[in-house]
Amino acid sequence: MIERFGHGGDLETAQAAFGVDRSAIIDYSANINPLGPPPHVLTRVQQELKDVVHYPDPDHRRLRAMLAEALQVDASMICIGNGAAECMALALLAMAPKRVGVIYPCFSEYAELSRKFGADVIGIYGHAEQAFRAGVDEIIGLMRKVDLLFLGQPNNPTGVQYNLEELEKLAAIAAESDTMLIVDEAFIDFIAPDKQATLLPVVERYSHVILIRSMTKFYAIPGLRLGYAVAGPTLIQRLKSKQVTWSVNRLALAAGEACMVDCESYEEVTREQTVMEREYMIERLEREFGCQTWPSLANFILVRLPKPWTAEWLQTMLGRRGILIRNCAMYEGLSEADIRLAVKDRERSVILFEQLADVWQEGV
Amino acid sequence: MIERFGHGGDLETAQAAFGVDRSAIIDYSANINPLGPPPHVLTRVQQELKDVVHYPDPDHRRLRAMLAEALQVDASMICIGNGAAECMALALLAMAPKRVGVIYPCFSEYAELSRKFGADVIGIYGHAEQAFRAGVDEIIGLMRKVDLLFLGQPNNPTGVQYNLEELEKLAAIAAESDTMLIVDEAFIDFIAPDKQATLLPVVERYSHVILIRSMTKFYAIPGLRLGYAVAGPTLIQRLKSKQVTWSVNRLALAAGEACMVDCESYEEVTREQTVMEREYMIERLEREFGCQTWPSLANFILVRLPKPWTAEWLQTMLGRRGILIRNCAMYEGLSEADIRLAVKDRERSVILFEQLADVWQEGV
Numbered sequence: 001m002i003e004r005f006g007h008g009g010d011l012e013t014a015q016a017a018f019g020v021d022r023s024a025i026i027d028y029s030a031n032i033n034p035l036g037p038p039p040h041v042l043t044r045v046q047q048e049l050k051d052v053v054h055y056p057d058p059d060h061r062r063l064r065a066m067l068a069e070a071l072q073v074d075a076s077m078i079c080i081g082n083g084a085a086e087c088m089a090l091a092l093l094a095m096a097p098k099r100v101g102v103i104y105p106c107f108s109e110y111a112e113l114s115r116k117f118g119a120d121v122i123g124i125y126g127h128a129e130q131a132f133r134a135g136v137d138e139i140i141g142l143m144r145k146v147d148l149l150f151l152g153q154p155n156n157p158t159g160v161q162y163n164l165e166e167l168e169k170l171a172a173i174a175a176e177s178d179t180m181l182i183v184d185e186a187f188i189d190f191i192a193p194d195k196q197a198t199l200l201p202v203v204e205r206y207s208h209v210i211l212i213r214s215m216t217k218f219y220a221i222p223g224l225r226l227g228y229a230v231a232g233p234t235l236i237q238r239l240k241s242k243q244v245t246w247s248v249n250r251l252a253l254a255a256g257e258a259c260m261v262d263c264e265s266y267e268e269v270t271r272e273q274t275v276m277e278r279e280y281m282i283e284r285l286e287r288e289f290g291c292q293t294w295p296s297l298a299n300f301i302l303v304r305l306p307k308p309w310t311a312e313w314l315q316t317m318l319g320r321r322g323i324l325i326r327n328c329a330m331y332e333g334l335s336e337a338d339i340r341l342a343v344k345d346r347e348r349s350v351i352l353f354e355q356l357a358d359v360w361q362e363g364v
Numbered sequence: 365m366i367e368r369f370g371h372g373g374d375l376e377t378a379q380a381a382f383g384v385d386r387s388a389i390i391d392y393s394a395n396i397n398p399l400g401p402p403p404h405v406l407t408r409v410q411q412e413l414k415d416v417v418h419y420p421d422p423d424h425r426r427l428r429a430m431l432a433e434a435l436q437v438d439a440s441m442i443c444i445g446n447g448a449a450e451c452m453a454l455a456l457l458a459m460a461p462k463r464v465g466v467i468y469p470c471f472s473e474y475a476e477l478s479r480k481f482g483a484d485v486i487g488i489y490g491h492a493e494q495a496f497r498a499g500v501d502e503i504i505g506l507m508r509k510v511d512l513l514f515l516g517q518p519n520n521p522t523g524v525q526y527n528l529e530e531l532e533k534l535a536a537i538a539a540e541s542d543t544m545l546i547v548d549e550a551f552i553d554f555i556a557p558d559k560q561a562t563l564l565p566v567v568e569r570y571s572h573v574i575l576i577r578s579m580t581k582f583y584a585i586p587g588l589r590l591g592y593a594v595a596g597p598t599l600i601q602r603l604k605s606k607q608v609t610w611s612v613n614r615l616a617l618a619a620g621e622a623c624m625v626d627c628e629s630y631e632e633v634t635r636e637q638t639v640m641e642r643e644y645m646i647e648r649l650e651r652e653f654g655c656q657t658w659p660s661l662a663n664f665i666l667v668r669l670p671k672p673w674t675a676e677w678l679q680t681m682l683g684r685r686g687i688l689i690r691n692c693a694m695y696e697g698l699s700e701a702d703i704r705l706a707v708k709d710r711e712r713s714v715i716l717f718e719q720l721a722d723v724w725q726e727g728v
Contacts, residue, residue, distance in 0.1 A: 005422040005609065012421045027418070036417050045416075049409060052587035053400050054391070057376045058369040082446060082611055089608045093481075109609065116606060117457075223416035223614030242480060244453045245369065245473065247446055249613055250587030 001312055001327055002029075002319065006108045008326040008340070009222070018319035026348050029324040031156070031187065031300045033220040034344040035273070037255070038266045041219060044258035045251050056250040063253050066260040067228060071200060076233040079240050080256070082247040084186045084214040084227030085109060088150075091210055091229070092117045093242040095180050097147035103134045104333035105157060107184065110150035111332075122146055125333045131160040131294040132302075132333065140173050148180040153197065154187050157328055157340040159296025164197045171199055174208035181206075186214035186227070187298040189267070190274050195297065204232045210239070217299070218270065219259045224252040274299045278343045284353055285341075289360060298343075302328065305337040314339060317359045323352055365676055365691055366393075366683065370472045372690040372704070373586070382683035390712050393688040395520070395551065395664045397584040398708040399637070401619070402630045405583060408622035409615050420614040427617050430624040431592060435564060440597040443604050444620070446611040448550045448578040448591030449473060452514075455574055455593070456481045457606040459544050461511030467498045468697035469521060471548065474514035475696075486510055489697045495524040495658040496666075496697065504537050512544040517561065518551050521692055521704040523660025528561045535563055538572035545570075550578035550591070551662040553631070554638050559661065568596045574603075581663070582634065583623045588616040638663045642707045648717055649705075653724060663707040666692065668699070675703045681723045687716055 002013045009030030011022040060080040068075040081087035092100075092113055100114035102123045111121045124142050126132035132155070134142075143149050151170070154161045162170075167183070174181040188196050203209055210231040216222040226248065229239055278301060285291040285303055292304040305314060311327040318325055328338035341352075366377045373394025375386040424444040432439040445451035456464075456477055464478035466487045475485045488506050490496035496519070498506075507513050515534070518525045526534075531547070538545040552560050567573055574595040580586040590612065593603055642665060649655040649667055656668040669678060675691040682689055692702035705716075 007419070007422070007609065009419040010422065011418060012423070012425055030419060032417055042413060042416075045413060046410065048587075049406060052406075052409075053396055053584045054375060055371070055373040055394060055586045056589075058371070058374065059376070061376055082608075082613075085608045085610060113608070220417045222419045222610075223412075225420075225610060225613045244446075244449050244477070245371065246449060246586075246589060247611075249446075249589045249616065251615055252613065 002315065002324070003327060003330060006112060008324065014319060014324050020320070020322045024322050025324055026322060026351060027324045028342045028344065028352060029326040030222070031217055031298070031342045032222055033218055033270055033299065034348065035220065035266065035270055037220045038259065038263055040262060041221070041255050041258040045224070045255050048251055048254035052250060054250065056246050056248060056253055058245050060248060060253060063256045066257055070260055071230065073200070073204070073230060074233065077204060077230055077236055079229040079236045079243070080248050080253070081227045081229065082249070082252070083216060083225040084184070084212050085113070086247060087212045087227050087229040087239070088113055088182065088184070089117070090239040090242050091180065091182050091212070092119065092148070094238040095148055097180065099146040101142040101146035101149040103139065103142070103151065105132055105328070105331040106150065106152050107156045108331070119148070123332060126158075132158045133160055133162065136166045136169055139170060143170070143173055143179045143181075144177050146179055148182060149174070150182050150184060152184045154191065154296070154298045156187065156298070157300060157302045157326070157331060158294055159187075159298035159300055159302065160294065161191070161197045161297055167197060167199050171206045171209045175206060179208060181209045183209065183211050185211050186217060188213065189218040190271065190299045191297050192271050200230060203230055207232065210235055215256055215259060219255070221255050224255050225249070226252040226256050273345065274343050277346060277349060280346070281341065281343060281349055288353070289356065300343060301341050303339050303341055304335070305339065307337070310336045311339045312336070314359065318355055321355045323355055365694070366679065366688070367691060367694060370476060372688070378683060378688050384684070384686045388686050389688055390686060390715060391688045392705045392708065392716060393690040394586070395581055395662070395706045396586055397582055397634055397663070398712065399584065399630065399634055401584045402623070402627055404626060405585070405619050405622040409588070409619050412615055412618035416614060418614065420610050420612060420617055422609050424612060424617060427620045430621055434624055435594065437564070437568070437594060438597070441568060441594055441600055443593045443600045443607070444612050444617070445591045445593065446613070446616070447580060447589040448548070448576050449477070450611060451576045451591050451593040451603070452477055452546065452548070453481070454603040454606050455544065455546050455576070456483065456512070458602040459512050461544065463510040465506040465510035465513040467503065467506070467515065469496055469692070469695040470514065470516050471520045472695070483512070487696060496522045497524060497526065500530045500533055503534060507534070507537055507543045508541050510543055512546060513538070514546050514548060516548045518555065518660070518662045520551065520662070521664060521666045521690070521695060522658055523551070523662035523664055523666065524658065525555070525561045525661055531561060531563050535570045535573045539570060543572060545573045547573065547575050549575050550581060552577065553582040554635065554663045555661050556635050564594060567594055571596065574599055579620055579623060583619070585619050588619050589613070590616040590620050637709065638707050641710060641713060644710070645705065645707060645713055652717070653720065665705050665707065667703050667705055669701040669703065671701070674700045676700070678703060678723065682719055685719045687719055
């Protein structure tokens with residue numbers, strides 16, 4: 001198991017564990033856009049290098065203004081963070097919940113960060129036959145017991161969404177039960193705009209809803225760290241009041257600004273490729289390898305291996321061949337046979353399936 | 365007043381306030397090495413750009429190992445932070461002090477961060493005739509009243525140190541009175557090694573001492589954010605337990621690693637230039653402009669303007685001429701006549717003094 005720090009994408013640990021050079025690793029364990037960063041974003045970061053001698057803007061003014069225009073909200077409704085993870089931490093620090101609710105399986109940081117900042121975690125389990133979603137009534141029941149609820153939209157590691165009607169119901173109950181609803185939209189950009197279920201256009205109406213987004217997955221810059229929260233101005237002010245000065249570095253801000261310009265075709269190609277390659281991967285996984293998958297809308301797939309294969313064993317076998325996959329055995333609500341695969345490009349997926357076939361043939 | 369966010373170096377606000385282009389500003393308000401980053405550090409960051417598609421190492425293994433060797437401590441005694449500011453925040457989150465002690469005048473974040481995370485701040489005042497140091501007995505008195513004490517070493521904005529004997533006394537009392545002593549050594553690298561007063565070689569002996577250092581001021585990379593804490597392994601573990609995963613970005617880690625190699629002559633030149641240019645500035649400030657200064661060991665100078673000049677007025681006059689200075693009027697314990705000037709290179713200081721003479725001649 002190479003998720004020493006609870007996540008995929010840890011090339012250092014993988015290199016040490018499998019004896020493969022990290023630069024040669026094909027990483028299906030982290031859900032990053034396989035196109036890599038848009039070239040003009042890298043150019044902009046390169047130009048910004050001459051300015052690392054200056055502090056970042058502590059108020060993130062330019063990026064907030066650009067995001068505000070793109071999202072059609074006021075700039076006072078945006079808090080830029082050092083990755084989506086910082087936004088989640090700020091929400092926890094600002095709200096200081098005693099009890100946090102989660103719906104398993106979900107991103108491990110919801111529980112990790114909550115415990116880190118002193119909250120107890122209460123979880124309910126999604127149902128395998130509903131792609132691990134819980135029923136809205138069950139979620140409402142949970143909300144009445146907790147001070148803050150994390151909801152992945154689309155959820156990680158399943159890739160499924162709740163629909164808008166369900167979200168609006170939850171948002172209304174959030175206010176009623178004084179429970180902060182944190183909707184983690186870190187992967188929503190991978191979904192075509194007309195298929196995204198998001199409270200964004202109406203978020204200001206809800207006193208108890210915070211949306212959190214990531215710019216590092218879709219634009220392939222996780223090394224730089226960049227995310228943001230969107231909520232009503234009062235909530236955003238509360239998040240900002242807990243933020244450490246200059247926590248967002250200058251190159252991340254510059255990259256974010258560049259992502260807001262001339263990225264339309266990059267965004268379109270990304271979404272098209274995600275759909276196409278996800279279908280390709282699911283088809284082969286099911287047909288050739290007898291795996292079970294769930295209907296993801298995101299750039300990753302939750303996969304249940306057929307007996308007698310285990311996630312740990314497959315991770316080791318593929319790891320030695322230079323391919324990283326995410327072992328999902330430590331996700332509450334999942335099993336030892338569950339893995340998560342990022343959706344990448346055809347070239348690398350062909351290699352993945354070649355290696356998979358090899359491992360399959362060798363047998364357990 | 366352009367310290368809208370409590371600090372110098374805010375070029376965005378300065379540009380808006382003074383109508384000068386930020387790229388043309390000469391910034392004496394932020395204490396950054398005027399040499400700029402070592403060229404090979406920038407080269408390394410540039411090379412690392414191709415890897416921003418990967419997450420940073422969540423455990424900062426390479427940089428910790430390199431720092432451990434350089435500082436002659438175990439790697440388990442180091443916590444890398446997203447700037448020294450994050451290290452301070454982690455100390456506050458980990459120790460959750462009810463009362464925090466500070467010695468005015470000092471870095472504003474000590475009080476800001478403490479209040480941000482729920483502590484009350486109790487301050488005592490240093491004495492102008494001791495370069496705004498407080499007596500050790502006074503500090504001990506304060507320590508007995510608080511759960512955590514911040515001490516700048518050298519202190520910002522004064523640039524003076526406590527001596528080793530005083531530090532050891534405070535460290536012993538810290539354990540006795542169960543008060544965490546946070547020694548902020550953000551600027552200590554600017555002092556020649558044989559003149560630095562630091563508990564670093566003995567820090568593991570003290571159960572209640574955490575040293576915090578910055579890499580962004582000395583190596584001129586504040587835009588990247590990089591700092592670290594040094595303390596016994598148990599304390600470091602407590603800090604890390606509050607850190608948000610991936611808070612230190614990949615380019616900052618790469619820059620830090622590059623700073624640990626082949627920087628000897630850069631470091632020497634920096635220290636020599638700091639002494640020489642500081643003396644040059646102090647001499648002219650006192651002789652030509654009748655200012656009062658204090659004996660700084662760091663790369664900045666606290667300056668009291670002669671009557672009737674005020675910091676705010678001078679900041680505006682110089683700001684319009686494209687030169688930023690730090691107005692110290694909002695520092696507890698200082699006056700409306702106090703400014704802080706970074707120590708820079710001769711070329712820029714000549715411009716500073718030309719403009720200063722101009723302003724002086726115009727009169728208030």
